[in-house]
Amino acid sequence: MAKDLYEIGEIPPIGEVPKRMHAMxxxxxRYGEPKDAIRDEVIDVPELGPHDALVMVMAAGVxxxxxxxxxxxxxxxxxxxxxxxxxxxxxxxxxDASGIVxxxxxxxxxxxxxxxxxxxxxxxxxxxxxxxxGNDPGLxxxxxxWGYDTCWGSFAQFCKVQAHxxxxxxxxxxxEEAAAPTLTGGTAYRMLHGWPPNTVKEGDVVLxxxxxxxxxxxxxxxxxxxxxxxxxxxxxxEKGEYAKRLGAVGYVNRRKFSHxxxxxxxxxxxxxxxxxxxxxxxxxxxxxxxxxxxxxxxxEHPGQDxxxxxIFVCERGGMVVIxxxxxxxxxxxxxxxxxxxxxxxxGSHLFNDEQAAAFNDLVREGKxxxxxxxxxxxxxxxxxxxxxxxxRLPEGNVAVLVNAPQRGLKDLP
Ligand SMILES: NC(=O)c1ccc[n+]([C@@H]2O[C@H](COP(=O)([O-])OP(=O)(O)OC[C@H]3O[C@@H](n4cnc5c(N)ncnc54)[C@H](OP(=O)(O)O)[C@@H]3O)[C@@H](O)[C@H]2O)c1
Numbered sequence: 001m002a003k004d005l006y007e008i009g010e011i012p013p014i015g016e017v018p019k020r021m022h023a024m025x026x027x028x029x030r031y032g033e034p035k036d037a038i039r040d041e042v043i044d045v046p047e048l049g050p051h052d053a054l055v056m057v058m059a060a061g062v063x064x065x066x067x068x069x070x071x072x073x074x075x076x077x078x079x080x081x082x083x084x085x086x087x088x089x090x091x092x093x094x095x096d097a098s099g100i101v102x103x104x105x106x107x108x109x110x111x112x113x114x115x116x117x118x119x120x121x122x123x124x125x126x127x128x129x130x131x132x133x134g135n136d137p138g139l140x141x142x143x144x145x146w147g148y149d150t151c152w153g154s155f156a157q158f159c160k161v162q163a164h165x166x167x168x169x170x171x172x173x174x175x176e177e178a179a180a181p182t183l184t185g186g187t188a189y190r191m192l193h194g195w196p197p198n199t200v201k202e203g204d205v206v207l208x209x210x211x212x213x214x215x216x217x218x219x220x221x222x223x224x225x226x227x228x229x230x231x232x233x234x235x236x237x238e239k240g241e242y243a244k245r246l247g248a249v250g251y252v253n254r255r256k257f258s259h260x261x262x263x264x265x266x267x268x269x270x271x272x273x274x275x276x277x278x279x280x281x282x283x284x285x286x287x288x289x290x291x292x293x294x295x296x297x298x299x300e301h302p303g304q305d306x307x308x309x310x311i312f313v314c315e316r317g318g319m320v321v322i323x324x325x326x327x328x329x330x331x332x333x334x335x336x337x338x339x340x341x342x343x344x345x346x347g348s349h350l351f352n353d354e355q356a357a358a359f360n361d362l363v364r365e366g367k368x369x370x371x372x373x374x375x376x377x378x379x380x381x382x383x384x385x386x387x388x389x390x391x392r393l394p395e396g397n398v399a400v401l402v403n404a405p406q407r408g409l410k411d412l413p
Contacts, residue, residue: 061096
């Protein structure tokens with residue numbers, strides 16, 4: 001007889017869905033540091049709609065999203081969930097997964113029970129008029145990040161997704177390697193390829209902030225694959241060497257500079273000191289590159305600390321593309337640099353189906369190192385997010401084993 005609940009690592013027969021499951025849950029009454037806010041609970045397995053799939057999660061990728069969800073800032077994620085008719089008293093973290101399809105809704109045709117998949121995090125209303133008109137779903141009013149703006153994330157034995165989120169898992173990767181890179185890699189793909197005419201081209205110089213981190217380690221590789229020259233920015237020489245091994249032509253250690261944050265007023269004497277700092281940083285980019293060229297694209301996510309410098313060093317007609325504000329949101333822009341040299345300051349958020357699939361194809365072809373830095377066990381989920389929030393994780397991406405019973409296992413069941 002089917003069991004009501006399986007323990008972590010216990011694999012139910014393919015297609016047999018229990019009533020209850022373990023999940024790493026955040027609740028509004030305990031928002032705060034991830035180590036306290038994220039807790040293992042036993043809850044009901046969600047019901048599927050006609051276009052949904054239920055994936056038994058083998059491994060889940062660790063992303064900064066989950067740190068924000070645990071803290072309840074900048075938004076209370078359970079309030080966002082209310083917009084989609086989802087539970088409002090809890091949230092299951094996680095926007096990256098690898099696993100096996102265990103059930104599908106009545107209208108699903110792209111995947112079937114037993115398929116080995118990875119899940120990308122882009123969701124939208126399938127009947128959104130913007131999407132039905134053939135526009136980019138990434139810009140749709142109903143666009144949302146699964147496992148952040150929505151409830152049923154990947155740090156659970158089962159996750160509920162829209163079936164179009166499922167993509168074939170790269171066969172040569174372990175579950176944890178496969179779970180690690182899609183959210184960051186797909187986001188980096190849209191940032192570098194999604195904003196014509198400022199897409200990365202042969203010979204382009206691209207400055208990549210956090211080049212040894214989740215986004216940056218994949219951005220460096222995407223730049224190299226497109227024939228561009230990535231210069232990484234990092235906080236240690238060890239991280240810089242790591243970025244070079246991934247394909248960066250050189251790196252700048254940001255610890256050697258101190259002009260970060262919101263610059264002083266442009267007409268104050270202190271502003272000149274800021275300008276000297278920004279110029280010295282620009283020279284350090286030339287040295288790392290081995291030629292006197294400014295970045296055609298600046299790959300941004302630290303935000304407040306770095307935007308003034310990013311806008312300053314960007315090439316005439318180039319683009320600063322940003323997907324986050326990890327160090328703060330008050331990013332001062334000296335518009336003189338923007339208009340006079342006709343630079344572009346472009347926001348970018350996640351990806352659409354095509355961009356996720358394009359990135360996943362590069363992974364499946366073995367062209368991308370998934371940069372899995374470390375793997376943790378399911379019970380370590382709160383702690384690993386605490387480490388991420390404190391900037392103490394190792395280089396690259398990080399994954400957690402959910403149902404995958406041992407490190408390095410490739411072919412279950
Ligand atoms: N909108 C989207 O679609 C989207 C998608 C994915 C991620 N994100 C966001 O992007 C941000 C980065 O994600 P991630 O996965 O790459 O995180 P991560 O693995 O922690 O890497 C971020 C890197 O940024 C660098 N950094 C941190 N603070 C900095 C500062 N004040 N100045 C300069 N560099 C700094 C650090 O590298 P060094 O210390 O070596 O310099 C760090 O390794 C997060 O806020 C995340 O939520 C957004």
